[in-house]
Amino acid sequence: MRRTPHLSALLAVTACTLTACAWGGDQDAKDVRPPTAPRGITVQAGSATTAHVMWNQATDDTEVTGYDVYRGATRVERVPGGKHMVDVVGLKPSTTYTFTVRARDAEGNVGPAGKKLTVTTPAAAAADREPPSRPGSPRGAVEGSRAVTLFWGASKDDQGVASYEIYQGTSKIHSVGGSERQTLVTGLRPGTDYRFTVKALDAADNASPASRAVRLTTAAGQDDGxxxxxxxxxxxxxxxxxxxxxxxxxxxxxxxxxxxxxxxxxxxxxxxxxxxxxxxxxxxxxxxxxxxxxxxxxxxxxxxxxxxxxxxxxxxxxxxxxxxxxx
Missing domain, CATH: 2.60.40.10 (Immunoglobulins)
Structure with a gap:
């Protein structure tokens, strides 16, 4: 039977509808699913005017490309997807703030907010330009293949130490309160050499010299934590x-x-x-x-x-x- 041009076109359209032709179907489907909410959010006042915010990686059906950090309802920081911490600056002394984090993907889908946490910045010290002393030499203990515990001696400051910053090589990886003398560092790789140092920070953002370095090697293989x-x-x-x-x-x-x-x-x-x-x-x-x-x-x-x-x-x-x- 001879097909008319009109019938041939109709059959072609029908075939593409049933088989999802390249110029129509699923290949052009847009990613509309947002990432999950970041978990494990922590907030630590670094000084009278800064706060250190950390979180765990969110998940997405494609890829998390960035994170938005909020102070109250205001977005104050945007960081790339491979980064899971940031220092928020420009805060006021003796003030309570609420922070949360939201993840976004390449299509611009923004996920729900993670847990909201509050932190209060310490009071500012008037005309304080004197940094804390160098923290005492740190020592450490390997906690299996993916974590280490670090210990260090106290710094001295005329107005008091507000926080201690932990560095892995040249990268800041953690922050703890000024009354702490130890911390647990997780998320490390098995059988890997690490170099850690500690700095003290006062309420006026004066930073001490870095402590002496402590070198630790995580255990090889996997463990149960x-x-x-x-x-x-x-x-x-x-x-x-x-x-x-x-x-x-x-x-x-x-x-x-x-x-x-x-x-x-x-x-x-x-x-x-x-x-x-x-x-x-x-x-x-x-x-x-x-x-x-x-x-x-x-x-x-x-x-x-x-x-x-x-x-x-x-x-x-x-x-x-x-x-x-x-x-």
Whole structure:
């Protein structure tokens, strides 16, 4: 049968509709899905006029190309996708600020805001031009293949030290409060040599000379993060008013600061998040939670800590407990 030009064109259009021709279909689909919200956001006042903001990498179906840092509702910094920290400058002394971070992709899709955190800058010191003294020589301990703990001696300053800045080579990687003398550095590579130094900063942004360097080599291969895990972890069941509870006790990991948040896993699943209000325990921590009213149930429990840089540490050893009828 001879096809008319009109019929041939109609068949061509129909075929392209069914097979998604190159000049029409999925190849031209636009990325409309935004990145996820950044997690693990931390904020530390660096001086009377600066704040150090850090976060964990967000995820996207294509690629995260940048991050927007907000002070309240105002965007104050834009950084590339490979960077996960920034110093926000131009703040006012003795002022409380709220910060958050949003991720964006190449199509301009902006994801939801991460957790909002507040920080209060210290008071300014009038006409302070004297920098803090050089921090005492640092030393370190390797915590497996991906983390190290750093320790250093205190700096002296006529107005007080506001913060300590940690450098890996020439790059600033972390900041802690002026009362701290140690910190945990995570996100390192296995079997790699690192060089760390420390600087002290006062409220007037005067920086001390860099400390002497400490060189550390992370362990080769992979590990389970035990170097960043809580230690001395114990668990037991308790019967009270006809209900069973699991009582936990542990020693927080050494991080250079108080650990306020933990994640508790029960029987292979995330059971609950524990956040200490007020002053978080540094030497011994305890917690109790409800598991039901049935005797003879066996449970497996472990926990991990959220570290100062916003990442999760390694899990504690898993403990197995069984509910029984004894009071």
């Amino acid at each position: 035990r170097g960043t895990a809580p230690t001395g972890f114990r668990a037991k069941t308790r019967l009270a008013d006809g209900a069973y509870y699991i009582d936990l006790a542990w020693t927080p990991p050494r991080t250079g600061g108080a650990v306020a948040e933990y994640e508790i896993h029960l029987d292979g699943k995330n059971a609950t998040s524990l956040v200490f209000g007020g002053t978080a325990p540094r030497s011994k921590a305890t917690h109790s939670f409800y598991v039901g009213r049935k005797a003879g149930d066996t449970h497996r429990v472990k926990l991990r800590a959220k570290l100062p840089d916003g990442t999760w540490g390694g899990y504690s050893p898993e403990r197995t407990v069984t509910t029984d009828r004894r009071p």
